[in-house]
Amino acid sequence: MTAIDFINFYIVPGLVLGSIYAVGAIGITMVFGILRFAHLAHGDLATMGAFFALAAVTLLGVDPWVALPVAMILAAALAVGLDRTFYDYLRDRPKILTVMASLGVALMVRAVIQVVWGTDPQTYQRGIVRPDNYFGILLRNRELYTLLAVVVIVVALETFLRKSKWGKAMRAMSDNPDLARLSGVDIRHVTVLTWAIVGALCAASGFFLGINTELHSMMGWHMLLPMFAAAILGGVGRVQGAVLGGFIVGLAEELSILVMPGPYKSATAFVILLAILLVRPRGLLNGKVL
């Protein structure tokens, strides 16, 4: 196998998959870091976001990339609504109950998708797309756009978290909730804002997975383990960590085919998760341990 084949068949798919996981893992690390619980409905929320975009494509007849912002706004509203309805009242009880509620929400969201859109795989656009040749590296437009979109999302989010007042409030709550509250941070607003961002990120990751593969009612659930592995690998609460973790998990999954039987590809994330918990539970970038 030549170097260029290796890049085309393993590294490029690994990076695309990694960027999809990265966007999802950012959301997981934000909920884990700021709201302090493992959100098990994250994957199914991503599925819902992907299907929101499909609805926009089929009903309005727009290009999938135009449907993406629509899906992100709808998923943000859904995430805020789910928090108000199913998580908010559990705020003062042990956090593990919210984890349980989120497992129930995962099942409910998926059931809605299965009733509305059925269980057959679907796509945004029909037809085969030929990749373009960039000095030997084969890239499809959608793959290029996915990678670019991830860069835009990460830069925008980082700028928001570092520069804006609300971003600083979110980081303060992640570092020390009691201190943040004493300093006058409005927990209610920060929570709503966090869910809005997380919902939008979910939709983006689901959309990227959908446009690069296909849409399926289980697509998000199957991403849950890689996304959690990425978030914990990078360090809980660390946005850059989630991105780094996402790319490592994505590349590891694609490269695992070289050393392991194909069906076990999706076991890679689990191995990474256990290894990091065993060796360095704070993650690569020194996140939190709950």
Added chain:
Amino acid sequence: MELIGLANYAIFLGILIGIYALLSLGLNIQWGFTGLFNAGIAGFFAIGAYTTAILTSPHLPGRVGGFEMPILVGWAGAMIVAGLIAWPIGKICLRFRSDYLAIATIGVAEIIRLAIRTEEWLTGGTRGITGIPRPFGDLPYVQSQLAYLVIVALAVLIVYLLVERQLHAPWGRMMRAIRDNEGAAAAMGKRIEARRLQAFIFGSTLMGLAGALFVHFNRSITPEAIDPMIATFLIWIMLILGGSGNNRGAILGAVVIWTIWSVSEILTDRLPTEMAIQAKYVRVFIIGLMLQLVLRFRPEGILPEERRTRTAPPG
């Protein structure tokens, strides 16, 4: 005729309720007494089912296993292997908050599902394993079903008595102390991680036993026999609705939820095919909603945990 059909169905229902009651009791040890979040119950169930299937089924060329061992050996094997799988997972994850265990157990269930589908030499792949013996399986249908109901009921009774005994022993008080105030329990010199690991393994072996009872009842097992997420979630709602921390609650929850689930399936199966498929997902939605309602309006369940505060003896 109608009446006999109904009685047969009741026996069938009873056997499955017994199996779910075992799962619910196992989860009660993990969640109810110790506060451990196991989201991969179906994985431990499947491990138990396949272990005993491999140990007791007749030999088939091209597949390892089929040792035709006695059924009791199969059951013991199911419990041991389920416990052996639980050990490393608990060892790694129980140092942290239960969120991590939740994620890891979802992973375990997924890996087990993958392995069962892939390792044809051991599990028969998608074809599964057939010809698994059933105790008193040679009797006529009704007698054989009745005999199995008695076996399952006995298993539930024995497990219930053992778990109750354990719960009221100093061990049970220690576990609840760890669950309710980890810091204080640690300060009293209790080894938190080791105790949690005990509870996790103990609960998982019961889930393995339930899997074994299921497979000998069914006489065959395929990867599609149970939907992992729905099964896991049903057991959670059984325990939460029945009353986590209360063993009678765990069994009651299994009776209530499995009856609702099973009877509603009969009703929706009468719908036209297209609607029947949609109705299946509506049922899943309602089960998810039910958990939210119980968590909100009756978090202690139907039979709440007994909080015995014994006053000090006079003098």
